[in-house]
Amino acid sequence: MCTEPLAEKTLREYAFAPRDFELVKRMIYARAGIALAGNRQEMVYTRLTKRLRATGSPDFSEYLNRLDKNAEDQEWEAFVNALTTNLTAFFREEHHFPILAEHIKSRRNGQTMKLWSSAASTGEEAYSMAMTMVEAFGSIKPPVRILATDIDTNVLATARRGIYTTERLENMPPARIKRFFLKGNGRQAGFVQIKQELRDMITFRQLNLLDTNWPLYGKFEAIFCRNVMIYFDKPTQYRILQRFTPLLGQEGLLFMGHSEIFAHAADLIRLCGRTVYKKVEQDAKRER
Ligand SMILES: C[S@@+](CC[C@H](N)C(=O)[O-])C[C@H]1O[C@@H](n2cnc3c(N)ncnc32)[C@H](O)[C@@H]1O
Incomplete structure (x- = not known):
């Protein structure tokens, strides 16, 4: 060496x-x-x-x-x-989005439901969640609010602007592009911007997952924490998962990245689909 x-x-x-x-x-x-x-x-x-x-x-x-x-x-x-490493994409790990759509439709209760993209990077993940919700409810105003957070203030600024190069849409069906993006002309040629209605569904905020005080209230129907846990060691992952579970609604789903394994947190979360988890209920823990 x-x-x-x-x-x-x-x-x-x-x-x-x-x-x-x-x-x-x-x-x-x-x-x-x-x-x-x-x-x-x-x-x-x-x-x-x-x-x-x-x-x-x-x-x-x-x-x-x-x-x-x-x-x-x-x-x-x-x-x-x-x-920080900020690699991301629209509809990355695509199999998560139909699961999210079915879950949220089944949880519909007349109230606004909350979703959280907890390592949002430049915003593609949160916008993909928003598009999924619009498509699932057949309405540009679905009963959903999305919180999108990241530690990195640069990527959050990009996310808020919602402007991307057209290459970022390479694998997206044209109908989706037409529905959710505005195409730039002249000096903006080669760029697209997310339509305002979609941007209005999302609040972008800085949040460090390591901080002991997250200013978050209420329960989330789904938390996305994808492709960030790989940068943390197992004790840190465990502490973060310990703090996610009380924030998840009873049937709430936790979406994780494809290369993240949480055998060390089996007392907190259980697998219920491909890289999708639910929290282990306290009662079930006591029965064991
Ligand atoms: C590889 S990106 C993943 C983006 C998206 N979740 C995805 O799967 O495409 C990882 C993100 O985690 C963020 N991150 C790293 N450490 C963090 C921390 N302590 N708290 C919050 N975000 C963090 C980085 O800034 C980066 O934007």
């Missing part, structure tokens, strides 16, 4: 010593729960050098120590934004 410090391997703009990487790992873990693998040095270097330049920091030590010393420093936001 090569243990040479990164800075010595190639000529770099900034020296990046193993102790700098270890400090970044400790800081992002404490702040966002993200457990960076040992092979992420190159990624960290590339992403954070932009922050060193933007802040005029002379080196990694100065930049990291500045943050480490002051938990309130405004640069923390940009530091976290730089280190």
Whole structure:
């Protein structure tokens, strides 16, 4: 195994010593729960050098120590934004959306039902949930509100704007595109914007899943927490799941990513479909 410090391997703009990487790992873990693998040095270097330049920091030590010393420093936001991975797509893991539609229709009770996209990234997941609801109820005003949250303020700004390149719609049926998107012309050619009615169904807010105080009220009929748990270690995953379950309605569904396995949380959630979970009811737990 090569243990040479990164800075010595190639000529770099900034020296990046193993102790700098270890400090970044400790800081992002404490702040966002993200457990960076040992092979992420190159990624960290590339992403954070932009922050060193933007802040005029002379080196990694100065930049990291500045943050480490002051938990309130405004640069923390940009530091976290730089280190998140935001890959997403419209109707990603498509099999979830018919399950969501059936579930919500079966739960219809004359009241507004709440859904939560808890690692929303640039918004495609929440907009896919909204389109699914409009299609399921045959109404542009279905009885549903969607909360969409993420730790990363940059992706949330993109999500709120609801503007995407047309390539992002590659696999979407034309009827869906026509119904839910406005096509850009002139300088906006090559871009689409989500129609206002759909945007009105969603509230985008910053929320760190690691925070001990989530300002959330009432129960959700469904929580999407897809493709973010993979960045957390098992104790962190367990603590987050412990906090999801009281927020789920009695029959509420928890939608998780395809590569996320929760055998260690079998006392909290049980599989009820492909990567779809329900909470384990307290009574059932006591009977065991
Ligand atoms: C790979 S994206 C997944 C997006 C979407 N859920 C999907 O499956 O397509 C992971 C998202 O989790 C967010 N994230 C990472 N750590 C987080 C935390 N502690 N709290 C909230 N969101 C977090 C990232 O900012 C990123 O946008």
